[in-house]
Amino acid sequence: MSVGLAGGTSATNGNYSSLSYESQFNGNYIDPYKVSGEIPYRQFTTVDVAAGVAYEFTRFKRDPDHDDMTSFKISLGAFHLNRPAEEYGAGSSYRLPVRYTAAATGVFDLEDTKFTLCPAVVFQLQSTYNELLLGTYLKYRTASGTKVTGEKTQNAFGIGLFYRRLDALIPQLVYDMGDFTIAMAYDFNLSGYKAVSNGFGGFEISLRYNDLASALFQTRKEYK
Numbered sequence: 001m002s003v004g005l006a007g008g009t010s011a012t013n014g015n016y017s018s019l020s021y022e023s024q025f026n027g028n029y030i031d032p033y034k035v036s037g038e039i040p041y042r043q044f045t046t047v048d049v050a051a052g053v054a055y056e057f058t059r060f061k062r063d064p065d066h067d068d069m070t071s072f073k074i075s076l077g078a079f080h081l082n083r084p085a086e087e088y089g090a091g092s093s094y095r096l097p098v099r100y101t102a103a104a105t106g107v108f109d110l111e112d113t114k115f116t117l118c119p120a121v122v123f124q125l126q127s128t129y130n131e132l133l134l135g136t137y138l139k140y141r142t143a144s145g146t147k148v149t150g151e152k153t154q155n156a157f158g159i160g161l162f163y164r165r166l167d168a169l170i171p172q173l174v175y176d177m178g179d180f181t182i183a184m185a186y187d188f189n190l191s192g193y194k195a196v197s198n199g200f201g202g203f204e205i206s207l208r209y210n211d212l213a214s215a216l217f218q219t220r221k222e223y224k
Contacts, residue, residue, distance in 0.1 A: 004077075006050040012088075013043040039089040046084035052077030052101075061111065068109040077101040099126040114141040116156065135162025137174060154178065160185075167191045168201055181208040 021036040054075040061068040083095040105120045118137040124130065139158030160172035164187075172185040187201030 002054050002056070004052045004054075006052075007048065009045060009047050011043070011045045012086075014041045016041045041088060042090060044085075044087040046086070046096075047082065048079070048084050048096075049081045050077065050079040051081060068111050069107055070109065071107040073103075073105050075101075075103040075105075077103075097127040099124060101125075115139065116141060116158075118158070118160075120162075131167075132165040133162060135160060135170070137172070139174070139176070176210075179210050181210060182206070183208070 016038075020030045020032060021038055023036050023038075024030050024032065024034040026034060052075060054073055056071065056073040058069065058071040060070075077100070079099040079101070080096045081098060083098060086092065086094045086096055088094075101122065101124050103120065103122045106118065108117045108119075109115075110117065116137075116139040118139060120133075120135065122131075122133045137158045137160035139156040141154060141156045143155040154176065155178060156174075156176040158174040158176075160174065162170040162172065162185075164170065168187040168189055168191070170185055170187050172183060174181060174183040183206045185204045185206075187204075189197045189199050189201045
């Protein structure tokens with residue numbers, strides 16, 4: 001069981017001096033010197049607080065050259081707990097709604113093979129908006145690590161396919177290099193926006209530091 005707490009600040013600013021508005025149309029053209037009537041944009045700073053809790057169950061089948069692992073984790077989180085004010089205009093009373101997140105993830109080494117299945121389901125809710133993401137990775141271990149002792153580093157290459165409900169199909173590639181993981185993903189749009197996007201979405205790349213051998217396993221009392 002683990003508990004997390006996060007916080008931070010953000011500063012927001014903008015320059016709207018180059019924008020023009022319908023209210024500045026004088027009958028013939030947009031007059032930039034005509035008063036638009038728009039509320040001036042203002043700079044503001046917010047403080048944001050988040051918290052979460054997770055429960056993980058893990059078991060191993062130990063072998064001299066590698067360890068087969070079965071792991072399952074359930075996580076719950078909440079962001080914007082203090083509902084920070086978004087004061088884009090003077091006197092604005094809008095406050096950012098709390099965003100709730102629930103996730104279930106797993107790591108299942110297929111026993112006596114070099115394959116690992118990593119399914120995941122994530123659900124998010126913020127005010128009237130909700131999002132469901134589900135899918136899985138299939139990884140091939142090019143070097144199997146001894147997860148209990150950390151004597152050998154685990155490397156793996158994987159492909160994944162995820163689906164964001166009513167929005168996108170997301171193929172992914174991932175490569176585990178011991179304590180580091182690099183991943184790439186692309187969103188293929190499936191929603192009504194594809195009339196404009198032609199089905200193309202966004203490309204993402206990520207780099208993660210895991211420190212599996214020391215931080216995740218050797219410090220756990222049950223493996224000492």
